[in-house]
Amino acid sequence: MLEAFQNIFRIPELKKRVLFTLGMLAVYRVGCHIPTPGIDSIALSHFFKQAQGTLLGLFDMFSGGALERMSVFALGIMPYISSSIIFQLLTVVVPAIEKLSKxxxxxxxxxxxxxxYGTILLSVVQGSGIAIGLESMRGPAGELVVPTPGWSFRLMTIITLTAGTAFIMWLGEQMTERGIGNGISLIIFAGIVVRIPSAIANTGKLINSGNLSLFALIFVLALMAAVIAAIVFxxxxxxxxxxxxAKRVTGLKTFSPQTSHLPLKxxxxxxxxPIFASSIIMFPATVANFINVPAVQQFAKMLTPGNWLYNVFYVAFIVFFCYFYTAVTFNPADVAENIKKHGGYIPGIRPGKETSExxxxxxxxLTFAGAIYISLVCVLPSLLVGGFKLNLPFYFGGTSLLIAVGVGMDTVAQIESHLITRNYEGFLKGVRIRGRR
Structure with missing residues (x-):
């Protein structure tokens, strides 16, 4: 492994890309600690402690804790991700956008x-909602989170948060173009792994206080290794x-018969x-923070992580969105038609409609198997805390683990490709990592 890292810095271009990526991630982490003007940070931190397990907690995870601190990067990269998903879905619905994609x-x-443009529009809308919501928030002693509310604070917050999201979007695109890996994915990855040091410190405190036994810690670490290995597999x-x-003749050229394959993940x-499912299920808990109605509070409590009803709805939504998103992004009819146009066929299957079916x-x-796999990984935290009664000092499993492992695989695959093309040993000896794309 040490030799593999040395090989990285022997290639000037790869060394430059790696250092550029690390530098951009450092800039992002510095921005996550620059506060938005006009906010009482102490009162805000008390409010977020009460909002654990809600939609705010999910957004805070993707922003790397920037939302909890209400920094200039509080919106994170979520507006860009939402805008990308919206246009990906519109590609199927709107003929003009579908024509552009081709x-x-x-x-x-x-x-x-x-x-x-969609990212900026969503940032303005979300920034407006956050600014108005902050004015109504109060700390545990009844103190206002925003000491001086008004339109001046709202406009300043909207401009600050929108500019922060635009800057993160620019950082991600620069990392994709001049660095290693997908910049947007690496920004989310950085926001997730930055919690590891605090998790290690909390683990030490629990062991010293006797709230977490050494046997339970060994069990969790072994389970973590097994789950990560299963995700990679x-x-x-x-x-x-x-x-x-088949054999083709194009002009004066004759192409001999070829064999290829179509990979279906x-x-x-x-x-x-899981992102869509979490957003939908956590919405009632988020609304309950602003509506003091007993019936709403009770229903929101039933849909918090760890409750059996939450797990049932979570798995159901994950299975639904697995099929829905796969149907949107992969059209068997179009793929079958393209194969037929190029003179290809699947052995034993007629080209055209039968190939599509x-x-x-x-x-x-495959989608059913993938949906079950995602569901098991995502409900793992609830099973560990609720089923085994483990007092975990960190959040293990779910969307964050899937993103962290997936982005890690993609980045290692790109580093390996740079090394192998220059006749160096791969990053991992005896292993070839294939990216998800």
Whole structure:
């Protein structure tokens, strides 16, 4: 491993990319600690302690704690992700956007430009909601989170948060272009792994106080290693459909018969289903923080992590969004038509409609297996805390673990590709990591 790291810094271009990525991530983490003007940070921190397990907690995880501190990066990269998902869904619904997506590089640049505009619009809307919501928040002693509310505070907060999101979006694009890995994914990854030092410190405190036994800690660490290994195994898993191409004559050139394959991943939807499912289920708990009605409070309490009803709805929504998002992003009819146009076919299957139906049946079974896998990983924290009564000092499992492992695999795969193309040993000897894309 030490030799692999040395190989990275022997290649000037790769060294420059790695250092640039680390530098941009450092800038992002510094920005997460710059507070938004006009807010009482102590009263705000008390409010967020009461909002554990709500939609605010989910957004705070993706912002790397910036929302809890209400820094200039409080909105994080979520507006950009939301805008990207919206335009990805509109590609199926709106013919004009679908036409743009099929125009190659020029069309993709146009959609990226629209995505940026959508990000700014969503940031303004979310910033307005946060500014108005902050004015109504109070600390444990009844003190106002915003000492001097009014339109001056609202406009300043909207401009600050929108500018922060635009800057993060620029950072992500710069890392993608001039660094290693996907910049947007790395920003989310940094926000997740930055909690590791505090989790280690909390673990030491629990062991010293006797609230966490050494046997329980060893059990959790072994379980963590097993779950991470399972995630890596499943994320790399794919069903390869053999594609045969007959002999073709194009002009004066003759192309001999070729054999290829179409890879269908077990987890085609990625981490989108648990994000959508968490957002929907945590919405009642978030509303309950602002509405002091007993019935609403009771219903929201039933839909908090650790409750059996929460797990049932969570798994149901994950399965639904796995099928929905896979259907949106992968069209078997279009893929079958493209294979037919290039003279390809699946052995034993007629080109065209039968090929489309065959791929659809395989994709349905793969998506079911992927949905069960995502559900098990995402309900793992609830099972550990509720079922085994473990007093965990950190959040293990769920969307954060899927993102962290997936982004890590993608980044290692890109580093390996740079090393191998320059005749160096891979980053991991004897192993070839394939990225998710």
């Amino acid at each position: 125009e190659g590089e020029a069309g993709r640049k146009k959609i990226t430009q629209y995505t940026r 499943v994320e790399r898993g794919q069903r390869r459909l053999p594609i045969h191409y 077990v987890n085609m939807a990625g981490v989108i289903p 065959y791929m659809d049946s395989i994709l349905t079974r």
